Amino acid sequence: MENPGALAGATGANCDVEKHQPKEYSHRLAWAMALRQAIRECDPLDAALILSDELERLRQGAPIPPLMNAMEEARHWAAWATPFEVKAYCLACFQAMSPKDQAGFLAYVTGRAAA
Known part of the structure; x- marks a missing residue:
């Protein structure tokens, strides 16, 4: 075989991707998932008001x-x-x-x- 490493991914060399992610990524992912769930659980009108307010806070610049x-x-x-x-x-x-x-x-x- 000319390139034995070429098939490493196809030969069962699976790895746990989350183990190789920085802790910050795991925390951000968990918070993002919790936020998405909280938004889905809110009354749509409440969610729209809260998100609108937060987008305004996060927005930088002007038109x-x-x-x-x-x-x-x-x-x-x-x-x-x-x-x-x-x-x-x-x-x-x-x-x-x-x-x-x-x-x-x-x-x-x-x-x-x-x-």
């Missing part, structure tokens, strides 16, 4: 400034944002508007909701 069309990029960002982020940015943006722009925004939103 990317628009390069081309601000409205299109805002829609794209909102599609990926958590519900908590959407509400927070919506309120912050509204509060940053002038009173005249706030009135115009409310008229626009109310008109769309009534349609």
